[in-house]
Amino acid sequence: MTSFHIPTMAEMTASGQTPDVLFWVGCAGSFDDRAKRITKAIARILHASETSFAVLGQEESCTGDPAKRAGNEFLYQMQAAQNIATLNGYSIKRIITGCPHCFNALKNEYPELGGNYEVLHHTQFIRKLIETGKLRMSGKAPFKGRRITFHDPCYLQRSNGEYLAPREVIAKLDGELLEMRRCKQNAMCCGAGGAQMFKEAESGDREVNHARTDQALETQPEVIATGCPFCNTMMTDGVKNAEKESNVEVKDVAELIAEAADLLDAPTP
């Protein structure tokens, strides 16, 4: 697929345009090499579905979620104030996020501070694109009949009750969706939330992500699907730890859809 240009809000505004949606990329999606692949998959889906969208680019900043959950409310509210000023400055109405933590902060915690937007997680938006016929799977069906399990992100499912969107999107892959023993509102955390991603785990018997990966592997999947860049990191590490990386892929729902819609250049190595 040929490359294309992704406009920033600054560029759009300069040319007098307003996009329908803002794609809030998030820190992991902007800087982490693995998560950037998810970001690009989402961008390709938005482009292929002819969604009018833009990103903030350098004007985006951490929502403050990890600072808030680590106890630094000052830093969080400073970040929130800055982001809300940026978003309101561009009169943003609709946001899609690639990260459930950003999603939760923007959707639930920003309104009281003056940031009111319609916020969608990328799996919710992708579902909408498929339902309205704007995004179609190719005839190649690379996941047809393949065993896929979905790891629910805490901040999508428990926080916001959304477990259907990712599953309905996965259903379009024509694979076999396998549920883990602990799934949906009872799903086990990957171990990254609450700022754990940025610190050493407290001492214990084992790592949370290894325990969670074992639960995923019990379903004997070929693909572990995720909806959060941090879960993705944790589950990928867990699969490596279990020495299953040659049989089990860890991929974001957006990557699976981009591949099934034949939007990627080549299979990712």
Add this chain to the structure above:
Amino acid sequence: MISQLLFLLLLSTGIFFFARRIGIIRRNIKSGRDWDGSDRIAERLAMMARVALGQGKMTARPVAGAMHILIYAGFVIINIEMLEILIDGVFGTHRVFAFLGPLYDFLIASFEWLAAGVLLACVVFFIRRNGMAIARLASNDLKGWPSLDANIILVVEILLMFAFLSMNAADAIAQSRGLDHYVSAGSFPVSSCLIPLYAGLTDSGVVFVERGMWWFHIAGVLAFLVYVPYSKHFHILLAFPNTYYSNLNPSGQMDNMAAVKKEVDLMMDPNADPFAAAPESAEPPAPFGVKDAMDLTWKQLLEAYTCTECGRCTSECPANNTGKLLSPRKIMMSTRNRIEEIGQKREANGGQWTSDGKSLIGDWITEAELWACTSCQACVEACPINISPMGIILDMRRSLIMEDSKSPESITSMFNNIENNGAPWAFSSGSRGDWIQEV
């Protein structure tokens, strides 16, 4: 007449001690910070109806849930019988509702079936607690008093139900022998099995068993009434206000601290005078976050008194599942123990609180426990009565960071990175959009 006086004495003693204890708990809960739960009344009532009255979250664990519902239904419905016992006790009557005829027979029969169900469920619970290695019930959290407390409750309930059924059995014998005062009333489908136990007794022996069981039952109920508010069993009452005051927001939504918002607004306001002195009348600002139990809101303290230590939270906690120190149940138990301690010390000091040099963080809950939380809300989801251990944990982190600047080194770097680069990692904010060129 003497027995009526004795009954009234017993009743008023029970009610007095119960009311006194309720007063203490009420005062302890009210020593917490303000929290406004006066909104969304219809939603709150619906939540209470579903979760407390309707036991809506219990059956997430089918075995324990089904038996809990049986005991709950038994407790609520058999208490209708208490009304008759009270009237009989005060006025010296016997089975005062017997005039209801077939309805009375039906009621007594259903109480008997429920009593049998409660008895059976309590025996199963006792075996689960003491004879089976169920992790959340055999956990170290419950060593000592908490596990004794649980067993006392189960044994008392078993004895009370046995007394109730024995009373009926002896009554049935007395009725069949046509003894004085024993009107022919009631239907005894379950207690009839106990008749052989007492059938060999003389008439006065039968009356002795019937009266003895009646007194044992009512005295036991009143003793239990006094005991319950000292026990984890107090959830039978507090579950209702606790679910009424449930957090109705998404479980992952943390509150935006109003005190911080004020400061941030000032910082962002170009017209604010940075050197302005605080108004004279200003009270010393409340500390940020929660260091000790009285820094919690009254709602969080209510949660601590409501917790019945079932451990569903802990058994779902990813940190606990992987051997970390954190146990959400222990957070609730420590909170209750600490606010009790504070209450007692304040009382001993004539109602004035002077610091005892201890605090909830450090003396009851360690930093290692607090830093093990992933904020995944599994504990909140698991709690059958909507308690949030996570809320307390995150509020305590706020105190560690904003009052004491105590954090793991890597967390401090994460803060610095966000402050300097707008990202939790040490990447320059200028390269945030670099991925765009790679599409």
